[in-house]
Amino acid sequence: MKDIIFGIFSILKESMAGNLIFPMYLVSLVYLFFAKPEKRRIIIGPSVLLMLVIFAPHLYQYVYLKVFKYAYWRAFWLIPAVPVIACAAVSLLTDLPKKWMKAAASAALAVIICIGGTNAYSAYMTDHFTRAANAYKIPQAVVDVDNALLAMDSRPYVVMHPDLFCYSRVYSSNIMQMYGRDAYSFISHNIDDEAKSVFDQMSSGNPDYAYVADIMRKRGYSYLVIRQDEEPADGVMEACGFSFRQAADGYLIYALAG
Amino acid sequence: MMMIAEFILLLVWLLILPIMLGLMFFPAYAAGGRDRAGYRNRADSRNRPADTDSDRKKPGISGMIWCLLSGTVLMWAVFELIAVPGLLGHMRFSTAVGLWLAFLAAILIVYSLTTRRLPLCRDVSLRAPDVRSFFRRHTRGMTLLTWILLAAVICSVGYQVCMYIFGSYMDADDSRFVAEATEAFQQNTILEMNPATGVQSRDWSEITKDMPSPWTIWLALLSRLSCIHPAIFSHTVYAPWLLLLFYAIVFLGGQRLFQNDKNKVLLFELVASVCMMFFAGSSRTAGEFTLHRIWQGKATVAGVGIPLLMLELLILYQTAEVRRKKNDTVPWKGSFLVQHPFRAWLILFLTDAGCCLMSGMGVILAALLIGVGGLWYLLAYRRIRPVLAMAAACIPSAICGVLSVWLTSAGVS
Numbered sequence: 015m016k017d018i019i020f021g022i023f024s025i026l027k028e029s030m031a032g033n034l035i036f037p038m039y040l041v042s043l044v045y046l047f048f049a050k051p052e053k054r055r056i057i058i059g060p061s062v063l064l065m066l067v068i069f070a071p072h073l074y075q076y077v078y079l080k081v082f083k084y085a086y087w088r089a090f091w092l093i094p095a096v097p098v099i100a101c102a103a104v105s106l107l108t109d110l111p112k113k114w115m116k117a118a119a120s121a122a123l124a125v126i127i128c129i130g131g132t133n134a135y136s137a138y139m140t141d142h143f144t145r146a147a148n149a150y151k152i153p154q155a156v157v158d159v160d161n162a163l164l165a166m167d168s169r170p171y172v173v174m175h176p177d178l179f180c181y182s183r184v185y186s187s188n189i190m191q192m193y194g195r196d197a198y199s200f201i202s203h204n205i206d207d208e209a210k211s212v213f214d215q216m217s218s219g220n221p222d223y224a225y226v227a228d229i230m231r232k233r234g235y236s237y238l239v240i241r242q243d244e245e246p247a248d249g250v251m252e253a254c255g256f257s258f259r260q261a262a263d264g265y266l267i268y269a270l271a272g
Numbered sequence: 273m274m275m276i277a278e279f280i281l282l283l284v285w286l287l288i289l290p291i292m293l294g295l296m297f298f299p300a301y302a303a304g305g306r307d308r309a310g311y312r313n314r315a316d317s318r319n320r321p322a323d324t325d326s327d328r329k330k331p332g333i334s335g336m337i338w339c340l341l342s343g344t345v346l347m348w349a350v351f352e353l354i355a356v357p358g359l360l361g362h363m364r365f366s367t368a369v370g371l372w373l374a375f376l377a378a379i380l381i382v383y384s385l386t387t388r389r390l391p392l393c394r395d396v397s398l399r400a401p402d403v404r405s406f407f408r409r410h411t412r413g414m415t416l417l418t419w420i421l422l423a424a425v426i427c428s429v430g431y432q433v434c435m436y437i438f439g440s441y442m443d444a445d446d447s448r449f450v451a452e453a454t455e456a457f458q459q460n461t462i463l464e465m466n467p468a469t470g471v472q473s474r475d476w477s478e479i480t481k482d483m484p485s486p487w488t489i490w491l492a493l494l495s496r497l498s499c500i501h502p503a504i505f506s507h508t509v510y511a512p513w514l515l516l517l518f519y520a521i522v523f524l525g526g527q528r529l530f531q532n533d534k535n536k537v538l539l540f541e542l543v544a545s546v547c548m549m550f551f552a553g554s555s556r557t558a559g560e561f562t563l564h565r566i567w568q569g570k571a572t573v574a575g576v577g578i579p580l581l582m583l584e585l586l587i588l589y590q591t592a593e594v595r596r597k598k599n600d601t602v603p604w605k606g607s608f609l610v611q612h613p614f615r616a617w618l619i620l621f622l623t624d625a626g627c628c629l630m631s632g633m634g635v636i637l638a639a640l641l642i643g644v645g646g647l648w649y650l651l652a653y654r655r656i657r658p659v660l661a662m663a664a665a666c667i668p669s670a671i672c673g674v675l676s677v678w679l680t681s682a683g684v685s
Contacts, residue, residue, distance in 0.1 A: 033553035100543040131550025146440035151507035194468030
């Protein structure tokens with residue numbers, strides 16, 4: 015039982031990752047309980063019951079692990095942390111008698127939230143968050159490469175570079191890929207060995223293009239997209255049966271003969 | 273020219289149609305028909321008499337937001353009802369779109385014929401004097417502090433909306449979610465292709481999650497109707513719109529908690545928006561999902577579904593408080609939804625169906641939240657009928673849960 019409780023709170027700690035919103039929520043609940051008795055039945059009681067249910071060890075062991083599987087932490091979304099903190103803050107600020115007290119408390123609250131929380135737009139959080147290159151909000155290289163491929167073929171069968179394959183079919187469903195995100199078992203969970211081996215080659219940094227070409231021919235894939243800075247020495251691609259077709263935004267598109 | 277046409281279409285599908293549908297839940301705001309005593313606005317929480325007969329029927333900001341939210345959940349629920357059997361039966365996407373439109377049109381026509389009300393706002397006018405009167409009505413009693421708080425809220429919320437419009441959050445989960453929407457939009461099929469490869473097959477594991485919860489096809493539907501590519505629609509149009517819906521729900525919650533006191537409501541909204549902005553730290557928090565990828569179904573559950581369910585539960589508790597307290601001390605006694613708990617329950621039911629549309633997480637979390645909410649209701653108020661009604665509101669979750677288990681165990685055909 016102790017292990018289960020420890021496990022639950024480890025998941026909570028990992029999910030919050032140093033964010034103090036949850037402790038602030040607990041403090042807000044305590045404040046509202048004593049300061050605003052009229053809110054006990056409509057806010058505090060349901061919030062406490064929710065926490066008891068979400069953190070219940072037996073429910074975790076016998077229900078949540080089966081139902082949520084790896085995503086038990088999504089149950090924490092049910093905890094009304096933000097509205098409870100906001101309610102407590104408003105109650106506190108409006109109950110203070112003097113204006114200077116309200117101003118000081120507002121400033122302190124702002125500092126606590128900013129320092130205790132983590133900015134969703136901070137550099138740390140935003141390795142994925144950039145200025146939009148286009149209205150599709152996908153890498154511009156994907157748009158350019160896909161457009162180039164679609165100009166060559168209405169339904170191109172492509173071995174796409176790993177940088178691009180997650181977004182290629184977001185732009186156009188006419189792009190047919192050998193593996194896409196299946197390479198990481200995110201979609202079908204059972205990518206076949208051949209496709210997996212091609213992905214391994216393409217991710218290796220020094221692919222065996224002859225092997226890749228053989229599999230592509232066998233499976234009817236006609237185009238290969240690689241990064242310009244990974245271009246092999248002169249003649250290597252041609253020896254494997256590839257002919258250069260077009261460059262697009264830092265990527266090279268090759269067509270496979272035969 | 274194209275952009276103007278797209279903008280008008282977006283106004284229709286995101287604003288006008290949901291409000292028209294929502295007016296069925298709030299008939300006092302609808303034009304036409306004879307007013308029945310039951311639909312008259314009661315005196316408000318401060319026992320101020322209504323100004324004139326027409327003022328009592330004119331929808332204010334919160335009235336419009338309620339219409340928008342209830343109409344939106346109705347749209348979601350109807351789509352869930354059509355899309356899930358449709359995709360199991362290999363329905364074409366255009367057929368699903370047509371059926372959805374026909375269903376909604378039928379609902380509006382039947383409503384108009386039976387109630388002799390039009391699903392249009394009463395006395396809404398865009399003439400300059402009426403617009404001035406609208407602003408005067410809503411800015412009555414606003415102090416300098418109120419204006420400062422309003423400006424702060426607009427800056428905070430506006431900043432987050434602008435980050436969605438001008439920023440770009442690359443998330444590889446789009447290789448499934450938005451790719452499925454693109455398939456429907458371009459190929460006219462629903463979940464017939466592996467989103468990673470394009471191979472025509474339903475033999476892929478993750479589809480068992482998407483079949484009971486085809487949120488991606490909802491994105492495709494709105495994209496089709498507004499003639500915007502699904503990637504643009506999801507990332508640049510619908511994401512900021514959903515975020516605004518979240519803050520609209522927070523606004524209504526603030527009104528409920530602080531009895532329409534403008535300063536308190538705006539302060540509540542401001543603190544909530546700042547908390548949301550600092551509620552990150554890992555890729556698992558509700559703040560991260562709401563502010564970074566709200567267009568994805570599971571994030572919509574976190575950002576819109578769960579907050580809306582919480583608001584509806586709050587209303588049900590307030591209804592119970594009104595019944596529990598025999599005198600007039602309860603400030604929200606005159607609220608329309610408190611006076612008409614069946615409508616509140618109906619919106620709860622439709623929201624549960626909407627959460628089922630969004631994600632498998634929505635199926636589970638909506639039922640869990642309503643279940644715990646019902647348990648608290650029973651413990652605090654000792655009344656069984658509302659609890660049974662709340663249990664009935666979980667029927668969509670129960671059906672989708674069973675369907676999900678069946679699909680997982682039986683395999684997909």
